[in-house]
Amino acid sequence: MNTHTRRLSFGLVASIMLLAGLTVTSVRAQNTQGSKEERWLHVRVDCSDSKGDTVHVNVPVELAVAVLGNVNHENLHNGHISVGHADLNGTDLRAMLKAVRDARDGEFVTVNSRDTDVRVAKQGGYLLVHAINRHENKGEQNVEVRVPLTVVDALLAPGNDELDLVGAIRALAASGDTELVSVKDRNNTVHVWLDSKSSGA
Amino acid sequence: MILAKIALGLCATVAVGTGYLVQDGFVHVGVDEYRADGTHVHLIVPAMAGPIAAYFVPERDLRGAERDLRPYLPMIREVAKELGKLPDTEFVEVRSCTDHVQIRKAGGGLNIEVESEQEHVRVWVPLRAVYDTASVFESRFSHSD
Numbered sequence: 001m002n003t004h005t006r007r008l009s010f011g012l013v014a015s016i017m018l019l020a021g022l023t024v025t026s027v028r029a030q031n032t033q034g035s036k037e038e039r040w041l042h043v044r045v046d047c048s049d050s051k052g053d054t055v056h057v058n059v060p061v062e063l064a065v066a067v068l069g070n071v072n073h074e075n076l077h078n079g080h081i082s083v084g085h086a087d088l089n090g091t092d093l094r095a096m097l098k099a100v101r102d103a104r105d106g107e108f109v110t111v112n113s114r115d116t117d118v119r120v121a122k123q124g125g126y127l128l129v130h131a132i133n134r135h136e137n138k139g140e141q142n143v144e145v146r147v148p149l150t151v152v153d154a155l156l157a158p159g160n161d162e163l164d165l166v167g168a169i170r171a172l173a174a175s176g177d178t179e180l181v182s183v184k185d186r187n188n189t190v191h192v193w194l195d196s197k198s199s200g201a
Numbered sequence: 202m203i204l205a206k207i208a209l210g211l212c213a214t215v216a217v218g219t220g221y222l223v224q225d226g227f228v229h230v231g232v233d234e235y236r237a238d239g240t241h242v243h244l245i246v247p248a249m250a251g252p253i254a255a256y257f258v259p260e261r262d263l264r265g266a267e268r269d270l271r272p273y274l275p276m277i278r279e280v281a282k283e284l285g286k287l288p289d290t291e292f293v294e295v296r297s298c299t300d301h302v303q304i305r306k307a308g309g310g311l312n313i314e315v316e317s318e319q320e321h322v323r324v325w326v327p328l329r330a331v332y333d334t335a336s337v338f339e340s341r342f343s344h345s346d
Contacts, residue, residue: 038287056294060287066279073272198290 079166248330
C-alpha cells in the first residue's frame, strides 16, 4: 500500500465515521418532532404606562401535564393536590359545585355596591365571573373569568381530599379555543387564553 | 505497515469519539458586559459532557446532592422530552424599557437570553443532553438504593 492510498484510506474512514455520527444525530432529532396538534395556554400582560412593560408566556398543555404529573413534593403528588386540611369554613365545596353544575343556566350571584359589582353566572357549560372594581386613583378595573364546567368536574373527580390538577388541565385542553381570564384597567391588560397556536400574538 | 495500521486505528477511534461527543451538539454560554473593561466569556462545551460527568460524579458527592436533586429529576427529564416534541417557539418573553428576557426552543435546544443595559447573557442547552443527564442521575440514584 503506497502513501497516497494510505492517506486516502485514513480520510475515507474518518469521513465515514463523522458522517455516521451526524446521521445518527439527524435521525434522533427527526424522531423527536411531534405531529399531533398541540394545545397552548397563553398569558399576555401589557402595561400601557410610560415603561410599556410586556410579558408573554406560551405554555404547551402537554408540558404542563408532564411537569405537574412528575412533581412529588409536599401536597402535590402525581398531578393530584391534597386539600385534606384546607379550611373552607365548613363549606362543602364539592356539593356546592355539583349544585351549580346541575342547575340550569342563569345568574347565581349579583352584588352591586359603590366600589364593586360582581356577577356569577352559568352559561353554555361555562361558569362566568364578572367583577368591576372602582378605585378613586386607578379608575375602573374590569375582571372576567370563564371556567368550563368540565374542568371543575375533572378537578373534583378523585375524591373528597384531593384535586386532580392534571385532569383539569386535560379537560381544559379539550374544551376548545377559549378566553379564560381577562383583566383590564387604565394602565394594564391581562389575558389568559387557550388555543392551538404556539405564539400568543 | 504496522505503524500505518496503528495510525488508521487511532484515526478511526478519534473520528468515532468525535462523532459520539458531538452527536448531542454543544452547550453555548455567552456573557458580554457592555462597560469599558467588561467581561466577555464565550464557552462552547460538548453537550455529551453532561451525562458523562453525571456518570463519574463520586458516590460521596452524589449522596450529598440526592435529597435536593432527586425529586426534580423525573420532572426535568419529562420537560426535556416534551420540549423535544415541540417545534421551535418562544415560551416566555418579558420586555421592559431596560431589560429583555427570552426563553425559547431553538434548533433542538433551550435558549435563554437576557439583554439589559449592562450586559447580554445567552445560554443554549441541547434538550437531548438535559434528558440524558437527568436519566443518568436517576439511574445512579436508583442503583444506590
